[in-house]
Amino acid sequence: MSEAPELDDATRRSLVAAVGGPVHVVGAGLLGTSVGLAARRAGLEVWLSDTSPEHVRTATGLGAGVPVPDEGAAALTVVAVPPDHVAEVVRAALERGGVVTDVASVKSRPLADLERRAPGEVARYVGSHPMAGSERSGPLAATAALFDGRPWAVTPHAASEPGAVAAVEALARLCGAETVRLTPLEHDRAVARTSHLPHLLAALTAGQLADAAPEHLSLSGQGVRDVTRIAAGDPALWRQILRANQPAVSEVLREVEASLHRLVGVIESGDDTALGEILGRGVAGTRVIPGKHGGPALPTEAVYVAVPDHPGELARLFADVGEIGVNIEDLRIDHDPGRPVGLVELLVAEDAASGLREALGGRSWVTHR
Amino acid sequence: MSEAPELDDATRRSLVAAVGGPVHVVGAGLLGTSVGLAARRAGLEVWLSDTSPEHVRTATGLGAGVPVPDEGAAALTVVAVPPDHVAEVVRAALERGGVVTDVASVKSRPLADLERRAPGEVARYVGSHPMAGSERSGPLAATAALFDGRPWAVTPHAASEPGAVAAVEALARLCGAETVRLTPLEHDRAVARTSHLPHLLAALTAGQLADAAPEHLSLSGQGVRDVTRIAAGDPALWRQILRANQPAVSEVLREVEASLHRLVGVIESGDDTALGEILGRGVAGTRVIPGKHGGPALPTEAVYVAVPDHPGELARLFADVGEIGVNIEDLRIDHDPGRPVGLVELLVAEDAASGLREALGGRSWVTHR
Incomplete structure (x- = not known):
């Protein structure tokens, strides 16, 4: 052990x-x-x-x-x-x-x-x-x-x-x-904001898709998949969590209700400056979320690599990345079984991205930003 | 070519x-x-x-x-x-x-x-x-x-x-x-729902984090990262998109405003049945999003594999998965440079998951659900 x-x-x-x-x-x-x-x-x-x-x-x-x-x-x-x-x-x-x-x-x-x-x-x-x-x-x-x-x-x-x-x-x-x-109260307010609110807004976003026409849904991209993923969580468990944290959840939901009401007005009046501020505040919010495991957020950059759909190609890619010596912070694979090429997104430290692209290119991988 | x-x-x-x-x-x-x-x-x-x-x-x-x-x-x-x-x-x-x-x-x-x-x-x-x-x-x-x-x-x-x-x-x-x-109108309503609404709700969720205390933000998990990721998109481009699609965006935002208003009431009144319905509708929404590349959604299951942080270990994992012959639909890696073990989440077809877990276990990988 x-x-x-x-x-x-x-x-x-x-x-x-x-x-x-x-x-x-x-x-x-x-x-x-x-x-x-x-x-x-x-x-x-x-x-x-x-x-x-x-x-x-x-x-x-x-x-x-x-x-x-x-x-x-x-x-x-x-x-x-x-x-x-x-x-x-x-x-x-x-x-x-x-x-x-x-x-x-x-x-x-x-x-x-x-x-x-x-x-x-x-x-x-x-x-x-x-x-x-x-x-x-x-x-x-x-x-x-x-x-x-x-x-x-x-x-x-x-x-x-x-x-x-x-x-x-x-x-x-x-x-x-x-x-x-x-403190217990600080904790509950923190998770209302970082966990319970995201869950509820993911559920509302996903709920808007529940009755949509299939040809409309066929336009779904990675963005809506990411936003709605957690909404698949067990409703019975989430009901218990949300009930237990009702005061803090209610407080943050009312804040979002006010923001959404304001956003509707901004969209309908065509107030470009105010819309830019709301979107900018969203950008700022994504930047303050700490990196994985609670460490400071590390600025990362994506390196996209085209990977042929042959057995062993992913293994060869990771062997090459390992030899190049760049640390992978996160990765995604975008791969359709019926297609000959998948796209692997490697997230690496911002200052390592261009070096990795070059080194992979030197090993005959097709990369792009 | x-x-x-x-x-x-x-x-x-x-x-x-x-x-x-x-x-x-x-x-x-x-x-x-x-x-x-x-x-x-x-x-x-x-x-x-x-x-x-x-x-x-x-x-x-x-x-x-x-x-x-x-x-x-x-x-x-x-x-x-x-x-x-x-x-x-x-x-x-x-x-x-x-x-x-x-x-x-x-x-x-x-x-x-x-x-x-x-x-x-x-x-x-x-x-x-x-x-x-x-x-x-x-x-x-x-x-x-x-x-x-x-x-x-x-x-x-x-x-x-x-x-x-x-x-x-x-x-x-x-x-x-x-x-x-x-039709052009159908298209615009579809992307309002599958792209523009998710972007705006991600921005509101992220906006709620912008001024939060660092120790509150330290409780952020993968869920809030997923929900807010797209909110990092360029505000200048999104302003143009949202302005161009104002009627359809406004229509779907008003629907969500009504849903959110109802949700606040449900949370505050402790109406467990209604809350269960809202969460259940979210679950249903995640199930109708088609699989990648517009194909029908394939039920997938996650196989988690602990991967030691040595060069070549990821390569060895993918070589083994390739030999086992299971197709990876998507994957994520959860890895902290300071830790000796990362966790790789392999998403595979539901009916292939338990076989993959067993086969990887037979090759000395530590897996879990």
Whole structure:
């Protein structure tokens, strides 16, 4: 079992000490099982439970921990259950003792429930939210690497014990994540803007296509596919998320409603200057989104390469890129099985693009911007 | 020079005959130069002109045609200039004679202008719109393969001569595209929905991030990146497009404004059933978008593969996928230079996914769903 990346042994040992003992993961779905695998990789003892005995069997089979023993108390319980059940399962865990966290995508509402119903125990609760993996589900999809380099929000409240905060942050770091500390309210406003609003506007955009004529839809390009992709997410899960974050979602939706109302007026009056400002603000918004894994956004440039549809051609391209020594930040492939040539878009650092184009050209690849 | 894909020689010859002589491309940017390259590949004679002599030099240097001669008449003129100049350049081309088309992304307004100002000549005009390449610009980005397998809308009006329609459709097919015939109004409503609305909602979503705190933005995931990506497009170009298509854009924006207003009410009243319907309609919308290149949408499934960050590992992965014999429909790479392992998402036909996972596992790759 390999160690969590980038932690030297002394750091790892002090983080394990901050966790303070066995970790009990409640809910062996994708997130819970991945926490188990990552925590085991870091050398922690992990106990697993789930309402589905089959999930526990699968997760233990994958090496994510052992079934929770009948006796003994966990030092840290990680609640990884669907949004609607978080508050009740956290409450039960607080009664068993130790520090408790959860990995749900909304933080204020479950906390308010706990403050009301378990005021004496809420100091041992610290919410958290790893930014990974929510689209897929089930323990079979789990991986120890799910959190590597990902942001993991940790959201202490006013009454949280410092030791509890330290334990939760230690777990996140042992799982390979980078912690981001926010208040529960800040967190919920942040995800309303960076996750829940995009989901809803993607759903409205996609909804506009639902009854369109097929020959109209045949004009769809990559843009509308990108904008609407997340709208394919499970409505049952999203209903729970949006309900849990209702105040923050409502606030940002009302802002967008006002912007859209203004945009309609700008379009209809032909106010070119105002339209330019709205579009310019959109451009500015795309530039402030940090690069993958929370790092600063790296200016990238696309290099397009025509790749013949023969077995091995993609492999030959990546072998050549590897030898040229340019790092690929992202890539897309645009390939129709019936066509002899696909187009591969390699996103590389802006200052590496023209060199890569030239070097690939020298190896007989057809590239363009 | 290779021939356009999938056209047998007899078909190609009859299409060249339908074009009927030299093709004059006005505007040697990305689209115009790509039309020149693709038309040359199909065996047509191509003349090029542009307000920028440098663009003409670059495009002719790439093999996209020769500078337009002082004498002689083109059989077909292709106007590939910015949206604001289309009507005026088409009018000038109609005066020179022959069939005239354009490749701009809006069709009704330029036609209305021509019907008013050149009523005697408008029968030789047939608008068209290849669904490719609008994001990049300049002749250096051009490629003969730009239109291969892409939809190319051809939009005859009531007075269009059949021979003119045949010439424009022949050019599109010789360029490797699949033609889609629509009225100008249908076309404009279709792109308002599949292109202009997604752009505007992406811009509003991105605009909501422009002033957000960096620690809030650090929670951004792949979803918001996908939704906002196209909002980075050039505001000057988009202003022209949106102005040209104002009636259709305004109509669809008002529909979305009403949907958004309703959504705000649904979120605030906690009407779970109605919220489920709105989200479900979004899911339905993502399913009707045709697959790449206008084919029917193929149900795909993601196979995630952990790829160590060593030179050659991507090449080894694609070599293995090639040997396994599964066709990759699309892929993404999620890779942080500071981390030892990247995650590659391979999108393959739904019924091939589990077999690919198993076969890759047998070759020691770590995969998950």
